[in-house]
Amino acid sequence: MKFMVLHGPNLNLLGTREPGIYGNQTLEDINDSLRELSVELGCELVFFQSNSEGELIDTIQSAAQNCHGILINPAAYTHTSIAIRDALSAVGLPSVEVHLSNIHHRETFRHTSMIAPVAIGQICGFGSYSYLLGLRALFNFVKNK
Numbered sequence: 001m002k003f004m005v006l007h008g009p010n011l012n013l014l015g016t017r018e019p020g021i022y023g024n025q026t027l028e029d030i031n032d033s034l035r036e037l038s039v040e041l042g043c044e045l046v047f048f049q050s051n052s053e054g055e056l057i058d059t060i061q062s063a064a065q066n067c068h069g070i071l072i073n074p075a076a077y078t079h080t081s082i083a084i085r086d087a088l089s090a091v092g093l094p095s096v097e098v099h100l101s102n103i104h105h106r107e108t109f110r111h112t113s114m115i116a117p118v119a120i121g122q123i124c125g126f127g128s129y130s131y132l133l134g135l136r137a138l139f140n141f142v143k144n145k
């Protein structure tokens with residue numbers, strides 16, 4: 001089983017970006033813990049981060065060829081991107097939306113997700129652990145499909 005892990009805009013700055021909200025771990029730290037979990041689960045991961053909506057969409061489209069699911073933190077595009085939502089919907093792969101922060105406890109513009117209606121589910125508020133919960137949920141969903 002192979003999963004695409006997608007990180008949206010500004011997540012390349014994790015570690016120094018608003019640590020009070022997003023924690024001290026870098027994106028590479030998060031990817032390392034996902035790699036560790038993938039060994040335990042016995043699945044393969046492909047990682048991609050971009051600040052560009054188009055690149056994220058191209059990568060979602062390419063996942064259709066060789067991946068069984070998508071773990072995605074769309075970052076700020078969560079709240080604005082009908083194009084990312086449509087790409088996820090078009091490829092039809094199971095996807096799980098994750099966020100480090102609890103978007104529902106924050107500014108009202110973060111309460112709406114364009115992505116949630118096309119994802120299996122959303123996990124937010126657990127810091128980097130949201131990603132690990134998300135991968136477990138995605139793996140379990142695909143395994144039992």
Ligand code: DQA
Pocket residue numbers: 009010011073074075076077078098099100101102103110
């Ligand atoms: C985020 C939450 C978004 O609202 C924000 O724009 C981000 C990060 C999170 O992981 O908590 O960039 O997706």
